[in-house]
Amino acid sequence: xxxxxxVWRQKNAxxxxxxxxxxxxxxxxxxxxLEMLDALNxxxxxxxxDPVAFDSDCREGICxxxxxxxxxxxxxxxxxxxxxQLHMRRYRDxxxxxxxxxxxxxxxxxxxxxxxxxxxxxxxxxxxxxxINTGNAVDGNAILIPHDExxxxxxxxxxxxxxxxxxxxxxxxxxxxxxxxxxQYALLPxxxxxxxxxxxxxxxxxxxxxxxxxxNEYECEAACPKGIKVSNIARLNREYLRAAxxxx
Amino acid sequence: xxxxxxxxxxxxxKSWDKHRFDLKLVNPANKRKFKVLVVGxxxxxxxxxxxxxxxxxxxxxxxxxxxxxxxxxxxxxGGINAAKNYPNDGDSVWRLFxxxxxxxxxxxxxxxxxxxxxxxxxxxDQCVAQGVPFAREYxxxxxxRSFGGAQVSRxxxxxxxxxxxxxxxxxxxxxxQVGAGAVKLHARSEMLDLxxxxxAARGVxxxxxxxxxxxxxxxxxVLLCTGGYGNVFYLSTNxxxxxxxxxxxxxxxxxxxxxxxxxxxHPTCVPVAGDHQSKLTLMSESLRxxxxxxxxxxxxxxxxxxxxxxxxxxxxxxxxxxxxxxxxPRDIASRAxxxxxxxxxxxxxxxxxxxxxxKDAIARIGLDKVxxxxxxxxxxxxxxxxxxxxxxxxxxxxxxxYTMGGLWVDYNLMTTIPGLFCLGEANxxxxxxxxxxxxxxxxGLADGYFVLPYTLGGYLAGAKLPKVTADHAAFAQAENDxxxxxxxLLGTGGKKAPAAFHRDLGRVMWDNxxxxxxxxxxxxxxxxxxxxxxxxxxxxxxxxxxxxxNQTLERAGRVADFLExxxxxxxxxxxxxxxxxxxxxxxxxxxxxxxxxxxxxFAHVAAWxxxxxxxxxxxxxxxxxxxxxHIAQRNYA
Numbered sequence: 001x002x003x004x005x006x007v008w009r010q011k012n013a014x015x016x017x018x019x020x021x022x023x024x025x026x027x028x029x030x031x032x033x034l035e036m037l038d039a040l041n042x043x044x045x046x047x048x049x050d051p052v053a054f055d056s057d058c059r060e061g062i063c064x065x066x067x068x069x070x071x072x073x074x075x076x077x078x079x080x081x082x083x084x085q086l087h088m089r090r091y092r093d094x095x096x097x098x099x100x101x102x103x104x105x106x107x108x109x110x111x112x113x114x115x116x117x118x119x120x121x122x123x124x125x126x127x128x129x130x131x132i133n134t135g136n137a138v139d140g141n142a143i144l145i146p147h148d149e150x151x152x153x154x155x156x157x158x159x160x161x162x163x164x165x166x167x168x169x170x171x172x173x174x175x176x177x178x179x180x181x182x183x184q185y186a187l188l189p190x191x192x193x194x195x196x197x198x199x200x201x202x203x204x205x206x207x208x209x210x211x212x213x214x215x216n217e218y219e220c221e222a223a224c225p226k227g228i229k230v231s232n233i234a235r236l237n238r239e240y241l242r243a244a245x246x247x248x
Numbered sequence: 249x250x251x252x253x254x255x256x257x258x259x260x261x262k263s264w265d266k267h268r269f270d271l272k273l274v275n276p277a278n279k280r281k282f283k284v285l286v287v288g289x290x291x292x293x294x295x296x297x298x299x300x301x302x303x304x305x306x307x308x309x310x311x312x313x314x315x316x317x318x319x320x321x322x323x324x325x326g327g328i329n330a331a332k333n334y335p336n337d338g339d340s341v342w343r344l345f346x347x348x349x350x351x352x353x354x355x356x357x358x359x360x361x362x363x364x365x366x367x368x369x370x371x372x373d374q375c376v377a378q379g380v381p382f383a384r385e386y387x388x389x390x391x392x393r394s395f396g397g398a399q400v401s402r403x404x405x406x407x408x409x410x411x412x413x414x415x416x417x418x419x420x421x422x423x424x425q426v427g428a429g430a431v432k433l434h435a436r437s438e439m440l441d442l443x444x445x446x447x448a449a450r451g452v453x454x455x456x457x458x459x460x461x462x463x464x465x466x467x468x469x470v471l472l473c474t475g476g477y478g479n480v481f482y483l484s485t486n487x488x489x490x491x492x493x494x495x496x497x498x499x500x501x502x503x504x505x506x507x508x509x510x511x512x513x514h515p516t517c518v519p520v521a522g523d524h525q526s527k528l529t530l531m532s533e534s535l536r537x538x539x540x541x542x543x544x545x546x547x548x549x550x551x552x553x554x555x556x557x558x559x560x561x562x563x564x565x566x567x568x569x570x571x572x573x574x575x576x577p578r579d580i581a582s583r584a585x586x587x588x589x590x591x592x593x594x595x596x597x598x599x600x601x602x603x604x605x606x607k608d609a610i611a612r613i614g615l616d617k618v619x620x621x622x623x624x625x626x627x628x629x630x631x632x633x634x635x636x637x638x639x640x641x642x643x644x645x646x647x648x649x650y651t652m653g654g655l656w657v658d659y660n661l662m663t664t665i666p667g668l669f670c671l672g673e674a675n676x677x678x679x680x681x682x683x684x685x686x687x688x689x690x691x692g693l694a695d696g697y698f699v700l701p702y703t704l705g706g707y708l709a710g711a712k713l714p715k716v717t718a719d720h721a722a723f724a725q726a727e728n729d730x731x732x733x734x735x736x737l738l739g740t741g742g743k744k745a746p747a748a749f750h751r752d753l754g755r756v757m758w759d760n761x762x763x764x765x766x767x768x769x770x771x772x773x774x775x776x777x778x779x780x781x782x783x784x785x786x787x788x789x790x791x792x793x794x795x796x797x798n799q800t801l802e803r804a805g806r807v808a809d810f811l812e813x814x815x816x817x818x819x820x821x822x823x824x825x826x827x828x829x830x831x832x833x834x835x836x837x838x839x840x841x842x843x844x845x846x847x848x849x850f851a852h853v854a855a856w857x858x859x860x861x862x863x864x865x866x867x868x869x870x871x872x873x874x875x876x877x878h879i880a881q882r883n884y885a
Contacts, residue, residue, distance in 0.1 A: 012797070030521040038526055038747065045745035045789050045800055053799055055314065057487040059527045060628060062412055063318045078631070085631040110458055111797040114314075118435060121315050125427030129420035130379045134299040134697045137370070137377035140404075141334065144388030151620075154381040154406060157413060161317055190379045 001027040001093040003036065007052050008100040013108045013116075019098065022052075029089035033076065034059065034066065036088055037099075053112040059084045061225060064160030067167070068113055069100040074164035074223040082162065082225040102167035106174070106210045117163050119209040120177060126205035127198040128181045130190050149187055156183035158226045168223035171212030176220035178202050179236035180228050186239050196243035203240055249504060249857045251870040254658040255359040260876050264363045267659065271706030279304035282708050285452055285467040287439045287494055289316030291411075291689060292672025293473030294418035295696025301425035303701055308432045308465060309422065310454060312489050312802075315435055317419045320475055320487040321692060324411025325532035325625065327395060327403035328375075328689040330368035335392050339400040341365045346877055348687060351397040351577050352652070352680020353829035353845065354879045355510070357853075357872060359659060360677045367698040368690050372404055374697055378417040382406050393621075395685040396533050397577040397884075403686040408532050408625040414689055418696070437463075438802065439494045440733075441726040442470065442501045442668065449498075449668035450716045453726045455734075457802060460795040462727055462734075464718035468711075469667045469704060472498060473696070476651035476673040478511065480810045480817060481762070482754020484648035485517060485530040491806040492813045495655050495674050503663040504855035504868060506656035506676035508813070509821035512683055512830045513763050514649030515581035518632050519601040528647040529632055531604070532625055533685040536574040538609035538618065539642070541565050541581070543602050547592040553603055553641045564588060572884040579682045579830045579843070580884060582646035586763050587841065589645075596643045605641035646763060650688060652679040652830065653820070656855040656870075660703035661695060664855075667707065671695035676853070681829025734794045737804045742787035746804040749784045753777065753807070753814055761818050766834040770822040774815060781811040816856060816865065823867055826850045838881075847879060 003024045010017030024040050031039075034056050041051035057065040066083040070076035076086040091097065099113065107115040145153075157180070165176035182199050185191025191198070214233060221230045256263040256270070274282065282305050286297040289311040297309040311319060333339040344365035349356060372390070376382065382404050383391040392401040406413035425431040436457040443451035443466070451466040477492035478484035499505045516536065518529045542561045549556065564584060566573045576584075585602045588594055595601050610618050615638065619626070626637045633643070655663045655670040657677055662669050672692040679687060760773035784807065792798045827836040827843035828850070836844045845851075853870040 028522060028524065031524045032526070035524045035526050039524060041800075042745040042747055045791055046743055046748075048743075048789060048791055050791050051800055053797060057313060057318055057489050058320065058323045059488060060323060060529045061631070062323050062409065063313075063320070063487060064322075065313060065318050080627070081631055085628075087631070087634070089634060114797070116458075117314055121317075121423060121426075121433070121435070124317075124420065125423040127427075129424040130377065131424065132374075132377045132421075133302045134295070134374060134421075134701065135370075137373035140332070140372045140376040140382075141389050143376060145384050146388050147384045147386045150381050150384040153379075154383075154413075157381050157406075157416065158409065160412070161315065184381065185379055188379050188381065190377055 001088065001091065003027050003091060004096040005040070006096065006098045009052070009112050010109055012111055017109070027088050029087065031088045032059070032084060033070070033086040033088065034084050053114050055114050056084050061085045062160060064162035067102045067115065067162055067164070069102060069167060071098050074102060074167040075225050080225055080227045102163055104166045104172035106172065107163060107166065120161050120163065122209060123174065123178060123202055123205045124181065127201035130185065131194060143189055145188060153184050153187040156180045156187065156228065156232055159228055160226055162225065164223040164225060165220035166211065168219040169212065170217055170219065171215060173214045174206050174211035175214040175233050175236065176224065176228055176230065178206050179232035182239055183232040183235045186235060195239065196247055199236065199239040199243045200247065249664055249868055251504065251656065251855055251868055252658060253357060253870060254660060255357065256659070260359055260362045263359050264366055268702050271702055272709035274705045274709045276304055280306060282306065283308065283467040284469050284471065284704065285465055286310070286471045286473060287452060288319065288473035288475060289419070289422065290319035290321035290473060290475055290672060291415055291418055291692030292696045293319065293471070294415065294422045295693050296471055296473060296671055296700050297431055298418065298421035298425050299697055299701045300704065301430035307425070307430060308434065308467065310434045310437045310439060312436065312438045312457065316422060316433065317416060319415060320490055321415045321689070322412045323487065324689055325408045325530065326534035327393065327405035327410045327686040328371065328414060329395070329402050329686040330372045330404060330690065331365055331402060332369055332372060334390060335401045337400045339402050343400065344368060344402065347398050348678070348684060349680070349877050350882060351682055351684035353682055353843065353882060354680065354847070354851065354874060355828050355872065356678055356680030358874060358876055363699065364678050364691060364694050367694045370698055371690060371693045375414055375417050378420060380406065380413045380417040393534060394537055394575060396536060396575045396581070397684040405534065408534065408622055411689060414693065418693070440497065440730045440805070442498045443722050443726045444501050444665060445716050445720055445722045446714065448666045448711065448713065451718065451723060453730050458797050460793065460798065462730055464723045464727060466716055466718045466723070468708060468713055469669060471669045471671060471700065472655065472674050473671045474674045476654070477813060478648045478651050480753070480814050481648040481757045482750050483520065483525060483528050483758070485514060485528050488527065491809065493806050493809045495670070496809045496813050498655060498663065498665070498668060500858050502665045503668055504656040504857055505653070505816060506853050506855040507653035507820065508817040508856070509824055509831050510652035510681050510829065511648060512578060512650040512652060513582040513646040515578055515585055515646050516604060516644045517647035518629065519596060519598065519643055519645040529628065530647070530649060531629060531642060531644055533578065535604060535622060535625060538621070539574065539604040539606050540608060541574055541602055541604055543588045543593040543595060569884045576884045577682055577684060582763060583832060585646055601643040601645040603641035604644045606637060610638070650683055652676065652681060652683055656853065660706060661700055662703070662707060666711065669700060669704065671700055681831055734801065737788065737801060737808065738790050738794060740786060740788050742789045744787050744789055746788055746790065746800060746807045749780060749788060750807045750810065752780050753811055756780070757814055761821055764832055764834050765821050767822060770818050773818040774822070777811065777815045777818065784808065784811055820854055820856065823854065824850060845881070
């Protein structure tokens, strides 16, 4: 197959960017989308041209590093898949595909398709943890957790922190990301001692980072490669309300 | 160079307790005067950084990804072992110790492995307390499943994402310390050299991957938690950024590199689809609990798997190893698959795969239960192959997955350079010649949570370290070395991408230093690797600037190190004239094709000392003694 790519090129956060067209020949259906970009880059480097910068690492949908907007969709057209899990069998010979970075005020562009998502780390540092030092734990079975509760917590904990929810949201809100973490801990007894403190701190950190508000667009859920549900946002709101009403 | 294992004397059950008591302590008020540099944020790095910060040390943490949460531990699927014996099926610390020693084919240090088994239970407790959502029974207790190389159910898991959940637990502990100001985090930052002052590790030189700035960082101890070197094979289950650079640079500064030839080829991976392939994807070994491995009995049988009747299928693992069946250790399962392919009974377009079938499991426990246990793995398989494993068997084949070799460390996890510690997959210590499933997560967290925090104190309390900061001449020298090297990479004027050289190297490594090794093939590798290396330094194309975000430059630096390291790996494989675990020398096998060890000559660790560019490295030996387990040929039949 021959594929025409329109790729966002931008030297750094301050430079202007633009879409640049590339033709990639010899694309086979078994290739992943990122392997197609690898092929393009290998050619560009051999020709002495600056290759397209993009992030990826595990290439199996779990590390959360890859982050492209493909034809307007965060992580591309496949449902519940990361960019690295998208394969070229999705495309036909002659297709024109537009590739852009995740766009959000809180995710400044590093170069081309790479963005800085360290805002997520800072939100996590504000309260996304259980305060327990190494060595303090009781026996694992001393904390009984009903099977279904553990499964629900796991559903929320499956978040890979890729930021697709932010990229897909018209307000660039990080509510789904924050909700997933808050939910995981709110559903588990281990998280309860810091329940109020956590939700207040993470919400505040989120606002400080410049993420937008939630207006119930549900775009985040549609884009999430791990199928995290917006019902977590409802839980986050309940947790927030509860904390706001009961805090000093 | 002298290899002192520092294993405590006395009965093995007491050695860790005794050692902990013997270690000197750093008084709480003095801990904040010491600075610890932790390179890597996987299970070992995150847990060590968080635990050291909790103790009061100043900690700086470095990772090459955009966030510490992306380290490759995240991709571990199946589970983590512990000797809890919750299922009441006869497990114990002693049995976990024994299984791990035997699984490693009697090439690991007894005392280290015993300690690993001993602290395994505390790891589960710690992770539960952090809010890791392990699988639970209806009564609320923790669930267990079985894994290869064991006849008890001792593996704790969180669906097929155990590594992710454990790493996010360690990451949350790390970020808590970052938030508290106790850890300074450097993301997108790559260690390019180690700084040694008066024989002790005192700092690192890093490159800020966004700005390209070369930075000096000083400390009182350096912890390398930088993972394995599986990507020397180009194709592996490792993430793209996994590399040998940090440990290799430390090796060139004086740290012995032990057993580089011990590489693990994992039996259950998605087979190679074509030349474009950038990585191979693992399908967790836990699948072998319920999936049955088979090939057609007839050579070249081209029928669809569904059309092959039961009596024309060869469930070869169940046939050859009735006691362990589909749950034999990884090295054995991998070689058996290769034998089937070599025998012309492999399946799929290339003939380089075997079936992993869930038909019987679905009939036995139901589709819903199979989905709950393995759902995400099945989805992952479907994404890659476009085949539905609920309806037809998966196709799997072995791929490079884990590396048991690494920097040599003593019982304190310290390398041959004082003050340089090495944790997790990056060190060589606990898995011998073959790692059992669900033991990598255990080891990474054991090192970081429960071993290093003690042994680090022992070192710092005893070492009389002069005050050294980043303006010391050794920093200037190391920085200059890094700058010169970067300049050389940018200035060849070549026309071939670093990835292309990496692929060339990988082909040689897989063909000659892969699942089956022999002297002729290894010698061939030893002549080809330097040729590729020469071609690389003459003809690599690195576009762009050093002082910029430059992924080609990053890749080139890592490939350059693999091109040096690959040679040492082959050299080690050639010197080890025996088969053990993942190291299979075709000259040394039993009549039925099993690995044949030579305990008389090779019951030792081989630790290589670097002697300078173009000079032969020295192979040092640390003898292994087995006082607590009976050393015997492994038998899983």
